[in-house]
Amino acid sequence: MKQIIMVYALLALLALLALLLFALMSVLSYGVGGGYVYVLWHGVQLQTNLWVIVFAGLLLSFLIKMSSIVLKRYLKREKRKIQHVTHFKDLHSYEQLGVLWLLGAEAQEERYIQPTFGNSGLLNQTIQANLLIKKNQPIDALKTLEASPADAFELAELQRIKAYLTQKDGEQALTHLEFLNGHQLSPWLIDLKHSYEQKLIQLWGVFAVQFPWIYLKSTQHGHLEAVAKYEWLSQLLKDVEQASESDLDLLKKRYLEQQDYIQSLNFETKILWLKLLSRFPDMAEQHGDLAIKLLDERFDQEVFYLWFQQQLLKQNPDFSLVEKQINDLDVKYPSMPILSFALWHVYIATEREQEASHLLELYPDNIMMNYLRIKSTLNGDELLIQQLNSVFEKDSNFIQVKI
Numbered sequence: 001m002k003q004i005i006m007v008y009a010l011l012a013l014l015a016l017l018a019l020l021l022f023a024l025m026s027v028l029s030y031g032v033g034g035g036y037v038y039v040l041w042h043g044v045q046l047q048t049n050l051w052v053i054v055f056a057g058l059l060l061s062f063l064i065k066m067s068s069i070v071l072k073r074y075l076k077r078e079k080r081k082i083q084h085v086t087h088f089k090d091l092h093s094y095e096q097l098g099v100l101w102l103l104g105a106e107a108q109e110e111r112y113i114q115p116t117f118g119n120s121g122l123l124n125q126t127i128q129a130n131l132l133i134k135k136n137q138p139i140d141a142l143k144t145l146e147a148s149p150a151d152a153f154e155l156a157e158l159q160r161i162k163a164y165l166t167q168k169d170g171e172q173a174l175t176h177l178e179f180l181n182g183h184q185l186s187p188w189l190i191d192l193k194h195s196y197e198q199k200l201i202q203l204w205g206v207f208a209v210q211f212p213w214i215y216l217k218s219t220q221h222g223h224l225e226a227v228a229k230y231e232w233l234s235q236l237l238k239d240v241e242q243a244s245e246s247d248l249d250l251l252k253k254r255y256l257e258q259q260d261y262i263q264s265l266n267f268e269t270k271i272l273w274l275k276l277l278s279r280f281p282d283m284a285e286q287h288g289d290l291a292i293k294l295l296d297e298r299f300d301q302e303v304f305y306l307w308f309q310q311q312l313l314k315q316n317p318d319f320s321l322v323e324k325q326i327n328d329l330d331v332k333y334p335s336m337p338i339l340s341f342a343l344w345h346v347y348i349a350t351e352r353e354q355e356a357s358h359l360l361e362l363y364p365d366n367i368m369m370n371y372l373r374i375k376s377t378l379n380g381d382e383l384l385i386q387q388l389n390s391v392f393e394k395d396s397n398f399i400q401v402k403i
Helices: 002-029 050-082 093-103 106-117 124-134 138-145 150-166 170-181 187-210 226-242 245-257 267-277 281-297 301-312 319-332 337-349 353-359 367-375 382-392
Strands: 037-041 044-048
Touching: 093 106, 106 124, 124 138, 124 150, 138 150, 150 170, 150 187, 170 187, 187 226, 226 245, 226 267, 245 267, 245 281, 267 281, 267 301, 281 301, 281 319, 301 319, 301 337, 319 337, 337 353, 337 367, 367 382
Parallel strands: none
Antiparallel strands: 037 044
């Protein structure tokens, strides 16, 4: 930086000297011409006027000075390649930034970064705001960003979003995120478009996890990475019991709008949607469709249990349809004890004790079937069944189905 300033200062000085010399020579040459210069050296003759000699001298001195600066920089750079570094402060500013970036040394950033960008008309306020946010001073960061130049608009907006997230102002964060989502990128940032978009996606993820219910108000969807989407749905599931009716309506609306897209998500994320849908009796049809599609994709005991439990919770369960679905799954996924476990409950509910009794002969070492074998001997004694449940529920492989 110092060398660049020196070059500009030298250019300014030479320009000033040239102007003064031009003015002086113009005065002295008035009425008598530009003079005459004759040079003879080793048989070489040169004839010209004083103006050419003076300006040739100035140009030559400038070229010599510039060559000297370039040569010094080259020699210094070559010297740095072979010398041992003894002090961090001796490093070039860009090398200091590189070391801080590699180490993630945030505690040292302000000390070294701010002086580096202090003279930057483009980045000074944005860098200062970033450092203030890391020190948990979002209000000061927002004030600093008010003076940021228009050319740094996108970078300043990203910092504003981070400040609002730190401030826990979800509504403002959403407003700025949605604005940037539809904003045309400045031409000078086009080469960094991918990095810019990745940063924006990352901020969407932080926002969605921090404000899961406010995220449902966003008008633009599909900008969460897989990990962030999973964390967002997990947070919704965790807080669903405390959610307001309007928030729950937004959640159901989001699912209905994105049913086709949700089918393309990974298996684990779709299970979270299934668990959320199980909380809404009026979404039983969508819950059943999603569960069947998941089970068609691959058998998962938890998914099957959620589907089976939902079928039994209906006011008038369609046991014939449930039985058909279980039998279809048994053909596709043979030797699954949980299917026999569920089918036993269907037989009991439809008063087909003999068929239910035949099922008890299957899977002698399975805990769920052992439970049924003991339960079938209790003749419907609720107290004994509760005591039986308390014993078996201690085993992680046991599930309880209530009809």
